[in-house]
Amino acid sequence: MSKQKQLQVSAIENGTVIDHIPAESLFDVINILGLDQITNLITFGTNLDSDKLGKKAIIKVEGKFFEDNEINKISLVAPHVKLNIIRDYEVVEKRDVEIPDEVVGIVKCFNPKCITNNEVIKTHFKVMDKTDLALKCHYCEKNTTRDELKMM
Amino acid sequence: MKNKSLVSISDYTRDEILRILELAAFYEANPKQPELREKVIASLFFEPSTRTRLSFETAINRLGARVIGFTDSSSSSTTKGETLKDTIKMVSNYADLIVMRHPLEGSARYASEQSRVPIINAGDGANQHPTQTLLDLYSIQKTQGTLENLTVFMVGDLKYGRTVHSLLMALSHFNPVFYFVAPKELEMPCEYKAFLRERGIEFYEQKEMNNLEQADILYMTRVQKERFSDPMEYERVKNAYVLRNAMLDKTKENLKVLHPLPRVNEIHTDVDSSEKAYYFQQAENGVYTRMAIISAIMGLK
Numbered sequence: 528m529s530k531q532k533q534l535q536v537s538a539i540e541n542g543t544v545i546d547h548i549p550a551e552s553l554f555d556v557i558n559i560l561g562l563d564q565i566t567n568l569i570t571f572g573t574n575l576d577s578d579k580l581g582k583k584a585i586i587k588v589e590g591k592f593f594e595d596n597e598i599n600k601i602s603l604v605a606p607h608v609k610l611n612i613i614r615d616y617e618v619v620e621k622r623d624v625e626i627p628d629e630v631v632g633i634v635k636c637f638n639p640k641c642i643t644n645n646e647v648i649k650t651h652f653k654v655m656d657k658t659d660l661a662l663k664c665h666y667c668e669k670n671t672t673r674d675e676l677k678m679m
Numbered sequence: 680m681k682n683k684s685l686v687s688i689s690d691y692t693r694d695e696i697l698r699i700l701e702l703a704a705f706y707e708a709n710p711k712q713p714e715l716r717e718k719v720i721a722s723l724f725f726e727p728s729t730r731t732r733l734s735f736e737t738a739i740n741r742l743g744a745r746v747i748g749f750t751d752s753s754s755s756s757t758t759k760g761e762t763l764k765d766t767i768k769m770v771s772n773y774a775d776l777i778v779m780r781h782p783l784e785g786s787a788r789y790a791s792e793q794s795r796v797p798i799i800n801a802g803d804g805a806n807q808h809p810t811q812t813l814l815d816l817y818s819i820q821k822t823q824g825t826l827e828n829l830t831v832f833m834v835g836d837l838k839y840g841r842t843v844h845s846l847l848m849a850l851s852h853f854n855p856v857f858y859f860v861a862p863k864e865l866e867m868p869c870e871y872k873a874f875l876r877e878r879g880i881e882f883y884e885q886k887e888m889n890n891l892e893q894a895d896i897l898y899m900t901r902v903q904k905e906r907f908s909d910p911m912e913y914e915r916v917k918n919a920y921v922l923r924n925a926m927l928d929k930t931k932e933n934l935k936v937l938h939p940l941p942r943v944n945e946i947h948t949d950v951d952s953s954e955k956a957y958y959f960q961q962a963e964n965g966v967y968t969r970m971a972i973i974s975a976i977m978g979l980k
Contacts, residue, residue: 636785638784640782640783640784640804640805641783641784641785642763642781642783642784642785642786642788642789642803643785643789645783646762646763646764646789647762648789664785665785665788666784666785666786666788666789667784667785667803667804667806668687668784668785668806668807669784669806670870
């Protein structure tokens with residue numbers, strides 16, 4: 528069954544498959560990883576049936592192997608993502624993503640009176656709580672939680 | 680502390696806090712100390728705050744330094760659209776130290792990253808006001824003889840009041856017991872209660888001003904009408920958080936009533952004549968505490 532679904536998005540020879548993305552977070556993941564800026568071959572599918580997520584999305588990037596600190600950024604919007612590293616059409620490694628200790632850029636501080644929302648400044652957060660997600664702003668010291676999370 | 684910005688009270692360790700209080704006592708005993716005669720200190724008030732500004736400028740003058748700056752952003756280049764970054768870059772070329780008040784939260788941390796000289800945060804929106812906290816601590820130590828093992832009542836707006844949050848963080852070094860007295864809408868936020876639980880610090884929450892006989896320090900704050908979503912609720916609670924002289928009858932001899940000022944009606948004027956009223960002396964202590972902070976950062980002592 529799952530084999531059939533995988534094939535809804537065609538296979539890649541070498542690269543990374545990002546699976547189990549919540550369907551509504553697909554474009555956030557694309558933005559965060561800057562996939563709209565690179566020239567690699569990318570295929571993706573969304574609103575695929577998933578037992579775990581209801582509707583999921585999947586992205587396959589040919590010829591790209593992500594660094595941990597690069598890929599971990601997507602854990603904020605898609606914490607249960609599975610990464611499959613593909614070599615010669617075979618899965619050679621499976622990986623999870625981990626919420627990082629610090630988040631630089633990417634996320635907007637939810638506090639409208641924060642200096643980062645009023646002047647051009649790169650945001651900077653300390654991750655205080657990884658399960659419920661609480662990001663403490665380095666500048667205004669307020670917490671941004673999962674419900675308040677907005678990408679830059 | 681030398682050459683280090685003071686943005687948030689958590690920038691100072693327990694020992695650094697105690698060092699500032701020791702210096703404050705020195706300046707109180709010797710207020711005329713023109714040790715900074717050659718120095719220029721910028722006082723940048725992007726929003727008006729007469730009390731804080733006069734306190735800082737008095738401290739600077741007592742230390743013999745010169746003050747440059749502005750008292751609200753209408754007389755600065757901010758009105759021409761200059762960014763905070765550019766203002767700070769420019770001023771830090773002129774002055775040896777910058778005292779800054781700004782309406783946006785996090786502005787002081789950002790300024791400290793852009794500036795070549797140390798920044799003292801004189802209030803960044805609802806975020807931090809560390810010099811207020813240090814003067815509160817100085818007032819507590821001066822009146823109680825110690826900061827250790829005190830029972831501190833915090834009354835009024837505990838949700839938005841930045842002074843109570845910073846004071847709570849600072850006192851957590853000294854094994855206090857807290858009583859939080861506030862209406863439901865203005866309760867102490869969960870993150871601060873979690874912080875106290877983590878450190879094993881005892882605290883109680885109550886809606887009414889009772890148990891005052893336990894208190895060493897009664898820290899009053901303003902309950903502001905605009906904080907309530909329901910104006911009826913404000914009318915219902917506003918009188919519950921007003922301190923009157925008669926309420927001090929059975930309290931401890933050493934009790935002192937503190938308030939960051941300005942007060943509106945939360946301390947009845949009949950308290951003013953009480954021996955236990957300390958809020959005006961507290962404001963005076965601000966000058967010595969700020970002399971101490973400036974002196975420590977400029978490396979005088």
